[in-house]
Amino acid sequence: MALTEQRQLAFEFDASRRRTYADFVRQASRELVVYRHAIANFITTSLSARYRRSVLGFFWSLLNPLFTLAIMSVVFALLYKRDIRDFGLYLFSGLLPWNFINASIAMGADCIISAERYLKKMYVPRVAFPVVSLGIEFINLLFSLLSMFIVMLLIGARFRLTVLLLPAALLLLAAFLFGLILMVSAWTVFFRDLSHIIEIALRALFYVTPILYPLSLLDNAAISAVLKLNPFYYFITLSQELVYSGVLPAPDLWAVCLALSVLSLLVGTWVFHKLEMELIFRL
Amino acid sequence: MSATVELHAVSLRFRIYRNVSPSLKDTVVNLLTGKRELDQSSDFYALRDITLELKPGERVGLIGLNGAGKSTLLKTITGIYQPHEGRMMVRGKITPLMELGAGFDPEQSGRRNIFLNGALLGFSPAQMKAKVPGIVEFSELGEHLDLPVKYFSSGMHQRLAFSIASATDPDILLIDEVFAAGDGHFVEKSSRRIDEMVQRSTILILVSHDMQQIRRLSNRVIYLEQGRIAADGEPEAVITAYENRLRELNRAH
Numbered sequence: 001m002a003l004t005e006q007r008q009l010a011f012e013f014d015a016s017r018r019r020t021y022a023d024f025v026r027q028a029s030r031e032l033v034v035y036r037h038a039i040a041n042f043i044t045t046s047l048s049a050r051y052r053r054s055v056l057g058f059f060w061s062l063l064n065p066l067f068t069l070a071i072m073s074v075v076f077a078l079l080y081k082r083d084i085r086d087f088g089l090y091l092f093s094g095l096l097p098w099n100f101i102n103a104s105i106a107m108g109a110d111c112i113i114s115a116e117r118y119l120k121k122m123y124v125p126r127v128a129f130p131v132v133s134l135g136i137e138f139i140n141l142l143f144s145l146l147s148m149f150i151v152m153l154l155i156g157a158r159f160r161l162t163v164l165l166l167p168a169a170l171l172l173l174a175a176f177l178f179g180l181i182l183m184v185s186a187w188t189v190f191f192r193d194l195s196h197i198i199e200i201a202l203r204a205l206f207y208v209t210p211i212l213y214p215l216s217l218l219d220n221a222a223i224s225a226v227l228k229l230n231p232f233y234y235f236i237t238l239s240q241e242l243v244y245s246g247v248l249p250a251p252d253l254w255a256v257c258l259a260l261s262v263l264s265l266l267v268g269t270w271v272f273h274k275l276e277m278e279l280i281f282r283l
Numbered sequence: 284m285s286a287t288v289e290l291h292a293v294s295l296r297f298r299i300y301r302n303v304s305p306s307l308k309d310t311v312v313n314l315l316t317g318k319r320e321l322d323q324s325s326d327f328y329a330l331r332d333i334t335l336e337l338k339p340g341e342r343v344g345l346i347g348l349n350g351a352g353k354s355t356l357l358k359t360i361t362g363i364y365q366p367h368e369g370r371m372m373v374r375g376k377i378t379p380l381m382e383l384g385a386g387f388d389p390e391q392s393g394r395r396n397i398f399l400n401g402a403l404l405g406f407s408p409a410q411m412k413a414k415v416p417g418i419v420e421f422s423e424l425g426e427h428l429d430l431p432v433k434y435f436s437s438g439m440h441q442r443l444a445f446s447i448a449s450a451t452d453p454d455i456l457l458i459d460e461v462f463a464a465g466d467g468h469f470v471e472k473s474s475r476r477i478d479e480m481v482q483r484s485t486i487l488i489l490v491s492h493d494m495q496q497i498r499r500l501s502n503r504v505i506y507l508e509q510g511r512i513a514a515d516g517e518p519e520a521v522i523t524a525y526e527n528r529l530r531e532l533n534r535a536h
Contacts, residue, residue, distance in 0.1 A: 010374040015293075015366050037402035045391060045399065117388075121381045122403055123362035193306035277365055281298060 024273040031125035038124065042132040047139060062147035069095065069151075076212060085155050087214075092148050093243035094211035094236050096141060097173060101232060102202050104137035108181030109188045109195040116283045126276055130181045138174055160246030169238045169249075172257045176235065179264030186275040189282050209236050231260050286375030286454035286486050288337040288360055293369035295330040295359055295510075329355040330366070331510040339454075339484035342477075344491065344501030344518065346525050348532075351507040353490045357381065357457045360488070375454030375486065378404060380444055380461050393428035393435070393443055400447045414450045421476070422446035423469075437464035445469075449476050456480060459490045474500060494522055 019027075032039070051060065072095075073088035080087065111129040118124050145166075152159065188194045209232050210218065218224050227233055234256045241249045305313075330352050337343060345353045358364050359371070361379040386403050387396045397418055401411035419428060422442045432440070441464045448456065456477070462470050477500060481487055491497055497504060497518065504521035506514040508528075514521045 010372075011362060012370075012372045013362075013365060014370045015368050016370070034405065035403075037405070037407050038399070041399050041402040041408075045388060045395065049390060118386045118403065120358075120363065121386045122379045123377070124386075124403055191305065191307040191310065193308055197307065280364060 019273075019277075021270060021273050024276070025269060028125065028127045028269075032127065032131060035125055035128050039128050039132055039135065042128075043135045043139065046132070046136050062143060062150070065096070065099070065144045066147050066151060072212070080214065080217075082214075085157055088155070089152065089157050090214065090240065090244045091211070092151075093240045094209070096144050096148060097170070097236055097239045098206060098209065098211055098232070099144065100137055100141040100170075100173070101177060101235075102206070103140065104134050104177050105180060105184065105198060105202060106195070107137060108133040108177075109184040109198050111181070112185045112189050112279060113192070113283070119280060119283060126279060127182075127272065130178065130185050130272075133185075134174060134178050134181055138170075141170070158246075160243065162242045162246050162248055165248075166239065166242050169235070169242055169257070172238075172261050173235045175261040176231070176257070176264045179261070179266070179268030182268035182272040186272050186279060189279050190275070205230060205232060209233055210240075211236060234260065285339050285484065287339075287372070288335070288375075288455060288486060288488075289372045290333050290335050290360075291370045293330060293333045293359065293366045293371055294328055295355060295364055296326050296367045297329045298324045298326050300324045328510050330359065333369070333510075333512060335505065335512065335515065337486050337488070339486060340481060341503055342481050342487040342489065342501045344489050344497035344504040345507065346491070346494075346497060346504060346522070347507035347513075352510040353507055354381070354459055355510075356507065357459050357488060357490060360455075361457060373455070376405075376451075377455045377457065378448045378451050378453035379457040379459075380448045381457075381459045387432045387440070387444075389433035390431055392430060393424060393432055396432050396443070397428075397447055400444075401451065404447075404451050406451065418443075418446045418450045421449070421472075438466060438469070441465050442469055445473050445476075449473075449480060452483075453480075453485060455486045455488075457488050460492070462491070462493070462496065470496075494526070497522065 069088065069092055073084055073091055076082075076091065077084040077087040108130055111133045112119070112126060115124070115126075115129045119126065151157075184194065184198060208227055208230055210227070215237075218227070234253060238249050238253055238257055241247050241253075333356065345356065347353050355364065357379065358381070359366060360373060361377055361381075362373070363379075386400055388399055391399065394415075397415060398408055398411050401414070402408070406414075419425075422428070422445075424439060424442060427435070427439060428443075432443075435443070441461050445461060462473065465473065474496075477487060487500070489497070489500055501518050503516065504514075504518040505512055506521050506525045513528075514524045
C-alpha cells in the first residue's frame with residue numbers, strides 16, 4: 001500500500017501490498033508537510049483557548065509557574081537551609097523541563113482519542129496529533145523559560161554562558177518525548193485506562209528525579225545507581241548543569257541523551273506504524 | 284489531471300468487539316485467570332467486493348437501507364478507512380461532508396472553524412482569508428459566525444459546513460445526508476451550487492434517503508445492500524428496484 005503524491009490530490013491503496021516501516025516513515029513525513037497548516041491551526045487554537053480562559057490572559061502563562069516556583073523555592077530553601085535565590089534557580093532548571101515532560105506525555109496519551117471528531121469525519125493523518133500535543137507543550141515551555149529568564153534578571157542571578165546550549169538540550173528532550181508520545185497515543189486507544197497509569201507513573205518518576213532535592217543529598221551509591229535507570233534523569237541533569245551549575249556537561253551525558261532520543265524515536269515510530277491502521281476501528 | 288475514483292474488489296471488515304477497548308487492568312486480570320472473553324470479537328463485512336469507476340461529471344446517488352454500507356463507502360473513498368481487501372485509486376481534491384460538523388471544534392467560533400476546516404482540507408490561512416467573504420455570504424450566518432459552533436443549530440452547522448466545502452472548489456465532493464437538517468431555502472440554494480460544481484466536472488457522491496433529492500441531483504444511482512452493490516445505473520431503474528425492495532420489506536413486517 002502506498003500513497004502517491006500529495007495526499008490531498010491523489011492516493012492509491014492496495015490491500016494486498018504490505019506497508020513497510022520505510023513506507024510509513026516516508027508517508028508520515030510527507031503528510032506532516034502537507035498538513036502543516038492544520039497542525040499550526042490546532043496548536044494556536046489550543047494555546048489561545050488556554051490563555052483566553054483567564055482574566056490576565058497570556059500573563060498567567062508567565063505568572064503561574066513563577067508563583068509555583070516562588071513558593072517551592074521558599075519552602076525547600078528553608079527546609080534545606082539554602083540560599084533562596086540559589087535554590088530557586090536550581091529548582092527552575094529542573095522543574096521547567098519536567099513540566100514539559102509531564103504535560104506533553106499526559107496530553108499525548110489522549111491525543112488520538114480526543115481527535116476522534118476529526119479522524120472520523122475526514123482524512124487527517126493520525127501522526128499529526130502527537131505532533132500537535134508536543135508542539136503545544138513545547139511552546140508552553142518556551143513561555144515558562146522566558147519568565148524564568150525575567151526572574152533571573154530581577155533577582156540578579158548569574159547568567160551562565162552554558163545556557164546558550166539549552167536549546168540543543170531541549171530539542172533532544174523533545175525528540176525523546178515525541179517517540180514516547182507516539183507509543184502512548186496509540187496504546188491508549190487499545191487500553192483506555194493507560195492514561196491513568198501513566199499519570200501515576202509520572203508522579204512517581206518526579207520524586208525519583210533530583211528536581212526538588214539537590215543531587216548532593218544523595219551520596220549513597222546504591223540509590224544513585226537506581227536513579228540513573230530513569231531516562232528522564234539524564235535530560236533533567238543536562239538542563240540543571242547548563243542553567244544552574246554553569247558547567248559544560250560531559251560528552252557522556254550528551255551521548256546518553258542522544259542515544260535515548262534516537263532509540264525512543266525508532267521504537268515510537270515502529271509502534272505507531274504497527275498500530276496506526278487499526279486505530280480508526282477502535283475509536 | 285481529471286478526477287477519478289476507482290475501486291476494484293474492495294472489501295472492508297468491521298470487527299465487533301465485546302469490548303472495543305478493554306482496560307489494561309481487565310486484560311491483565313484475564314491473562315492471569317485464563318479468561319478470554321474480553322478478546323471475543325466477530326467480523327462482519329461492511330463493504331464486500333465493491334468495484335466501481337467514477338468519471339468527471341458523474342453525480343452518484345448512493346441509496347440503501349440503514350447499515351447497507353453507504354457512509355462506510357464514502358469514508359473509504361475519503362481515506363478514513365483503509366480497505367482490507369482490494370485496490371483503490373482516487374485522483375482529485377476530495378472534500379467530504381459527513382453528517383454534522385465536518386471537523387469542527389465546538390468550542391471555537393464559526394469564523395475560526397472556517398480556518399480550521401480549510402486547513403484540514405489543505406488550505407493555508409492566506410488562501411482561506413480570500414475565501415471567507417464568499418463563505419460568510421453563502422452561509423447567511425452573519426454575526427452568528429462569532430458564536431462558538433457548539434451553540435449552532437444543526438441547520439446552521441450544515442450551512443457552514445456546506446459553504447466551506449463548496450468554497451474549497453473540490454474535484455470530488457462527498458455528501459452524507461447533510462441536507463436533512465436544512466431549510467427549504469438553503470437546500471435549494473445548495474442544490475444550485477452543486478449543479479454549478481458538477482458543471483466544472485466535479486464528481487459528486489451523495490448519500491440520501493430522500494428519493495426526490497436523489498432524482499434531482501444524480502445522473503447515476505448505486506443501490507447498496509449489506510455491503511454489496513445490488514444495482515448500479517440509470518437513476519429511475521435503480522430507484523424503482525430499491526423501492527420495490529422497500530415495499531417487499533414493509534409487507535413482510
